[in-house]
Amino acid sequence: MPFQVTIKPSGHQFQMEAGETLLESAAREGFTLRHSCRNGACGSCKGKILEGQVDYGQYQANALSESEKQAGMALFCTATPLSDVMIECKEVGAARDIPIKTMPCRVQTMLRLAPDVMELHLKLPANERLEFLAGQYIDILLKDGKRRSFSLANAPNDDAFLQLHVRHVPGGLFTDTVFGQMEEKTILRFDGPHGSFYLRDDSDKPILFMAGGTGFAPIKSMLEQAFQTHSKRQMVLYWGAHSLKDLYMGQLAGQWQETHPNFTFIPVLSEPQPEDHWPGRTGLVHQAILDDFDTLEGFQVYACGAPQMVEAGRSAFLARGLPEEAFFADAFTFSPG
Template sequence: MSSAESTAPDTAHQITVQPSGRSFQTPAGQAILAAAIGSGIGLPYGCKDGACGSCKCRKLSGSVEHGPHQQKALSDAEEAAGFILTCCARPLTDVVIESRQVTDESSYPIRKLPVRVAQLQRLSHDAMQLRLQLPAADTFRYHAGQYIEFILKDGARRAYSMANAPHTLQAGAPAVELHIRHMPGGRFTDHVFGALKEKDILRIEGPFGSFFLREDSDKPLVLLASGTGFAPLKALIEHMQHKGITRPAVLYWGGRRPRDLYLDAWVRERLQDMPQLRYVPVVSDALPEDGWTGRTGFVHQAVLDDFADLSGHQVYACGAPVVVEAARDSYSAQRGLPPEEFFADAFTSEADKHGA
């Protein structure tokens, strides 16, 4: 093959992942992440839209061209230092990347399914629990912590994490649980809080995401959530309880007001059966009428206040991008957390994805 052919963007290229040595082909014009998912190679990722930075990894060799992405996900300095976003990087040559979070997700194929709305239940003033009945229990498998995407009529998509662990899918009426926060003016959430009703049919695709418990470690866990970022952590807690995982864990859940901690009672019930689990609710903007006497401030800061050293921990963080980014940066820089032990699922809205 000539050098001109090897750098053509319309040519398929081989991607090799180190240190595992696994490789796959990227078809012409396709981003590295999309090809990895199609090949059953579980690279880390979140939004798939160049907004969250979860798929960022180091390029060891080769050339890529990036599609549109946000500076907060990959800065010019990071790109110059050899980092790429696999979700929007298209290879121009064969490429070798470094990713230590490669997992085998081949047993959980990505499927498109029709689902029926089984239940709509208000959890708070702006949070809705949506239960979606699956066609059958054996048609959909996933890791606790992963997410699905709704496929809207015009092909647009909206992503939401599943809030129940896989073992909770009942054979007779298997259903996944979602926690949806109302974003006024948001096309999909306005529909959920306004027109959606039980027995409506929706289309989903999944499972997606690399956010799930790494069970090959015995390190103590810090679970960090803001708002409805609690959803995938609820699934993780259910999974830990079901599997008898006794690693010490502490859940920090933050909201603006106490009502934003919409399943506070559920968490406290789990504490009765899981002595290894601690719970630290944090409220940033309580009003006098709330009568709040617990921790105040930003939830990621509460972890910094409580831990002088995170070098021996794993952190699983979910919620608003600003919270996840602040936690990622400060825990590594100030508390010694190894970057590869920070697992995140930033909840990027459509406005986030477009830099609005």
């Protein structure tokens, strides 16, 4: 069973995954702990273990003295829990300031956007709002502690309803219900926001967005926020889908291109159908980006969709000169249970 970590004083909680340090798993959950070298040499990530045991990992003696260790300190870039732990440290970055809430919501509208994509509009209880960063996701809470992650497709300040784009996974516990029995007015429970895939606005580098299928959802949120805030950054959206019907909001992206001179939309179909009469780009979406840019050195890339697409893009883009810290991604991995 994975160990649970509680950060004090914030009260943030998350679960460890095998082989991760405290720093890595906190970052995966969107909580940035203060750090620098990440290999036990500098001591920047030092904090206190209030409860529980850790394996201290490999570190340099000058970064953590024996007396500090006796006093309960550890380096979070090398320490891995041996039990549930409660740690005390400062968090940095935007995501940490946002409280994670558990809330009921009502399915206000259900709209079939494509044969296997449903848009859900979720209404929150009166006077409730969900604070989140463009690109983050929520977990729908099912019976028996099961949870299913879905990205928020609306911009944060356009939050009368939360918008989800749900792709049908045949045989899937939750999405079978969405495409089967679910009706408008159904009550769901969720918690969130989660994740560190959010738009960084502390850079003016041009952005390449790479979406696969419903990976468009968080990117829609980011783009709508960028448009609302009159961002001057150059932005290109490469959206990969099988065939034309799967580009379920292609028209909207086309309209953005017409109204925002700093935005370009490049749809890429991997299996265009004869009836599509597709005049546009074909193939794999990450390959289209590689075909268009000799170097990615000066860019930021935000990628979202199937894990294989995200990973193929990541390794190819880094080889094309994209700095590692300029690649942000959410891979639509499956839930464990």
